[in-house]
Amino acid sequence: MKSAKKTSEKKTLATIFAIGLNVARGIIWISIAGLTVAMVFVPLLPMLIDWVTQFDNVHVDGDVEIEPGGLVKLARAFVSLGVGLYVIERLLELLRTIRVGTPFVAENAARFRRIGYALLLGEAGKFVFGIAGAAVGSEININLSVTSFIAIASVFVLAEVFAEGARMKDEQDLTV
Amino acid sequence: MTIAVKLDRVLLDRGMSLTELSERVGVTIANLSILKTGKAKAMRFSTLEAICKELGCQPGDLLTFIDDGAPIRDD
Numbered sequence: 099m100k101s102a103k104k105t106s107e108k109k110t111l112a113t114i115f116a117i118g119l120n121v122a123r124g125i126i127w128i129s130i131a132g133l134t135v136a137m138v139f140v141p142l143l144p145m146l147i148d149w150v151t152q153f154d155n156v157h158v159d160g161d162v163e164i165e166p167g168g169l170v171k172l173a174r175a176f177v178s179l180g181v182g183l184y185v186i187e188r189l190l191e192l193l194r195t196i197r198v199g200t201p202f203v204a205e206n207a208a209r210f211r212r213i214g215y216a217l218l219l220g221e222a223g224k225f226v227f228g229i230a231g232a233a234v235g236s237e238i239n240i241n242l243s244v245t246s247f248i249a250i251a252s253v254f255v256l257a258e259v260f261a262e263g264a265r266m267k268d269e270q271d272l273t274v
Numbered sequence: 275m276t277i278a279v280k281l282d283r284v285l286l287d288r289g290m291s292l293t294e295l296s297e298r299v300g301v302t303i304a305n306l307s308i309l310k311t312g313k314a315k316a317m318r319f320s321t322l323e324a325i326c327k328e329l330g331c332q333p334g335d336l337l338t339f340i341d342d343g344a345p346i347r348d349d
Contacts, residue, residue, distance in 0.1 A: 273318065
């Protein structure tokens with residue numbers, strides 16, 4: 099009875115987490131859509147202004163200048179959002195395994211490893227875009243932190259714990 | 275190295291079905307099937323005790339060690 103209550107609480111918590119992650123996923127998709135629109139239309143603005151000023155009585159004050167650093171920042175934002183989306187998808191899959199039964203399956207260890215690699219890629223991306231920004235004369239903060247690397251290491255450790263958990267679960271299932 | 279389970283032979287000698295044994299010892303048919311087909315990785319003393327008690331046999335009647343030169347299973 100107590101165990102059933104605990105399982106139910108665990109599933110409720112997993113559902114609450116899943117709702118939060120789904121909201122975050124929605125926000126990321128909206129951000130990606132916004133960035134895509136900006137990426138398509140902002141470079142077209144000078145052409146658009148030229149075209150509009152051809153008409154009589156139309157006068158545009160000001161000028162649109164796109165600095166190369168802006169494109170690097172845009173690319174960095176795409177990579178960050180992509181990593182975020184990938185991690186959220188894997189976390190949702192993890193939560194799904196809790197809701198349907200047990201999280202101690204070999205696939206979840208692989209999911210944690212993939213999350214770790216994605217986060218590592220995100221950190222490497224910061225570094226690469228920082229250098230790319232400097233190359234085009236724009237200052238982009240690389241912002242590498244020890245905490246991020248500790249968090250990534252923790253994810254890899256968690257992957258190993260889950261791999262061991264899956265092995266133990268398998269053994270328990272085959273113990274008569 | 276293999277531990278072979280001779281549950282089917284003992285059941286046959288006693289004229290008892292797996293379902294009947296399952297009901298008597300309180301172990302699910304699924305678990306007894308795992309044991310019978312040799313897929314089990316471990317066996318609890320409590321299960322062994324219950325089966326031996328119901329079938330009136332010794333652990334040695336159910337399990338046999340076969341030294342086939344293979345290394346010890348560590349999975």
